[in-house]
Amino acid sequence: MNGCRLDRWAVDAPLTGICVERGGRYAAFAAGDGCVRIVDLREGEPALTTRSLTRGAILALVADCREPAFICGADNGAVYRVHALEGSRELARFTRAWPDQLVTHPCGLRAISEGLQVRVLDAGGQTVTGLGNHPSTVAGLAFDSSGRRLAVSHYNGVSLWTLDGRSGEPQRLHHRGSHLDLSWSSDERFVVTATQERTIHAWDLVAGQDVSLGPCMSKVKSISWSADGDWLLASGTDTVSCWPFSTGRLPPAAPRMLGRYSEHLVARVCANPRYALTAAGYNDGGLDLVSLAPRPQRHALASAPGRPVTGLAWSPDGNCLLGGDSDGRVFVCRFETDVLARLAWTGRGS
Template sequence: MSTTVESPLAWETVVDDAPVALSARAGLVALAGAEGTVKVLDAATGAETGSFALPGGALSIALSPDAGHLVATGPLGYALWRRSDGRTTVRESGAWSAAAVWADGMGVSAAEQGQGRGKVAVASGRRALVLDAEGHELWRTEPAASTVTDLAWMRRGRRLAVAAYGAVRCHERHTEKPVATYPYLGSHLALAVAPTGQWICSGNQDASIHIWRTRDGSELTMSGYPEKVSRLAFDDTGFWLAADGAPDVTVWDFSGQGPEGRAPRSLRCHETVTALAWRPGAAGHLVSGGDDGTVALWHATAGRPQGRLRPVREQEGTGEAVTALAWAGPHLLVVARRDGRTRTYGVPSRTSL
């Protein structure tokens, strides 16, 4: 049975905007609001270390692995922020920019590293742009059939997966045309690539998850979800995939030969799932948020397939929907709600949470 336990509050901040995205890396937490408010906070104290506004509003935000740079994307373009001096470069391209993702630095050429600071891929209309950390364009993909909806790096920054209507296309460094194409007739809303690179998964408008095994292109579709699947997340091991698309969160087992023929675990707590985030590490801990403001912590890989798990810890909210979740390391959980309130809680490290 679940237990309602209030985790200790580390800090709280309130912005005059509705948060839509969080990113936490290397001691910083970045928060983006629907109207374009962007704030960068110290993960331990909540003290503000930077801020700017993205014209036209924000959709996503991503800190670089070392937290030295940040990119925010929105309906009219994107912006890059530099931690060392707070410099912000705004690119109002007029193109819908739904996502951005940093390469981890492995497999990144010296030129692409921007003097050691990595590279970032940004969705820009029907293309993906690859930039160095200072915002200089390194290369771009050819136009997709429709707006790019999500991005993921593979092979430690050597290959970029780009999701748009009808297919996920993969590009190598400086290749405008795709070097691999994984077709599926439908609108892809979310993209997740296993850390091993073995699996590419898309959550779709048609209430399905489509899966490709990269080594041979074999495919599998999990259909029958009552709602569109717009959130997917692999844990750090790459063995477990969490998805929304129903009141239950489903957790699929990708170990061995993958999920074919296996039933998922089901996690029931919310009427509508609004956010998902795996705890760093291999413990199998997942946090979910709902439209009622509840936050649930799960030992999501416990139990048996087809089993319905209950949260090991529940945190009641204010009634305001949870809009984003992030782990600032293994012991700090960041929760943003629609009313502009963001709180960070200390979470025990023991397996039972």
């Protein structure tokens, strides 16, 4: 594809986490070898700086509340804060639980799964509160935009906690089965989860309704909202499933199927935060950019064969895409101004 610069590295361990810090300048790759590798996205010839944290695996990585830093959980039970420039320190350590679910909010809160509980830390690393006990090990976490509510997914539904300093009972959103990854819609009307049953479950918090979407062809590993908040994108089928949520009513109309059809399913989706397009990573290592227009355009960034894509992330300004696969091949793709805008625009029709 013209108008972009693609840099690739091989880190020789499965990619387990990927993100750009909140300032948008530094990106990080976490891997199964216990290292976090940082790259400066503004450098002309980008290079990876490796931070070795543990002998085990890094399980998850997110941007920390404040720039330019990340936090990650490892399978030795430790949560590390990794500063892009200054070094790393241990933020917390759990004895009988893996911190494999982490979320942060710019207001200074970090929520980390600890078995059946969720530990909430403040900006200084002090424990603010412990939320629990959930019916099963916590499988997904998501703050709302204000950082006042935290959604926690688990077996048989989602718990919505209000973080107002008073410990109380959460609002329970019930639905049978195991709920995994979860996400708020941008207007915070909907909470959606990916489930063990290969479906997506959506709750309408205003109308008090809920609905199951799918089932997909395999377990849904990632869900993502389009920049305008109108579409819920999901992996798990042979194209990107694109569910319309703009009407504000459940159930949504039938999904649009975007991208290539092939025997290899979509493993990861990640909507661009600024333009009407999404990145899609496939089980064979293929990678596409797909516009969300009525006549969608598809551009292949990488073609098969390879290993399943295990992570995708955009920089906050939407001009830089990062990704990697289960063999540890990672990339940074920086787009020139207007390339993505044009791609999103084409196919809009008259």
